[in-house]
Amino acid sequence: xxxxxxxxxxxxxxxxxxxxxxxxxxxxxxxxxxxxxxxxxxxxxxxxxxxxxxxxxxxxxxxxxxxxxxxxxxxxxxxxxxxxxxxxxxxxxxxxxxxxxxxxxxxxxxxxxxxxxxxxxxxxxxxxxxxxxxxxxxxxxxxxxx
Numbered sequence: 001x002x003x004x005x006x007x008x009x010x011x012x013x014x015x016x017x018x019x020x021x022x023x024x025x026x027x028x029x030x031x032x033x034x035x036x037x038x039x040x041x042x043x044x045x046x047x048x049x050x051x052x053x054x055x056x057x058x059x060x061x062x063x064x065x066x067x068x069x070x071x072x073x074x075x076x077x078x079x080x081x082x083x084x085x086x087x088x089x090x091x092x093x094x095x096x097x098x099x100x101x102x103x104x105x106x107x108x109x110x111x112x113x114x115x116x117x118x119x120x121x122x123x124x125x126x127x128x129x130x131x132x133x134x135x136x137x138x139x140x141x142x143x144x145x146x
Contacts, residue, residue, distance in 0.1 A: 028098045035094060037087025039079045046075045048083040055080060 032052050040047040045064035049057035058080075064072055 037083040039082030046079045050083040
């Protein structure tokens with residue numbers, strides 16, 4: 001029983017998949033450097049661009065200076081938040097493109113419970129394998145003693 005389960009493991013396939021994931025991670029690293037998120041307020045007074053290193057560009061239309069400082073500050077904060085949200089959306093899309101939808105690490109950021117379910121499934125599989133292994137070792141020990 002144990003041999004069959006261990007025999008079902010294709011170590012070469014696992015290593016190939018790991019190599020592919022590492023190559024994809026390197027590819028994604030390059031893509032990430034160029035990704036930007038953009039946003040603009042409804043009046044076009046405030047425009048922001050955010051990248052992986054933070055705020056890259058903040059443009060204020062001359063008419064924005066007519067706003068009081070509190071309103072302008074609120075617009076700036078809101079537009080930067082929108083630009084960051086746009087960046088996160090683009091990152092998630094690119095991760096799906098690079099890693100595939102099924103292997104997209106960002107899917108767990110949007111659905112942490114799904115990630116926990118995968119951990120629970122992996123734990124259950126580990127526990128079953130451990131129990132099977134221990135049972136097989138007990139049977140071997142009994143045969144050697146008897």
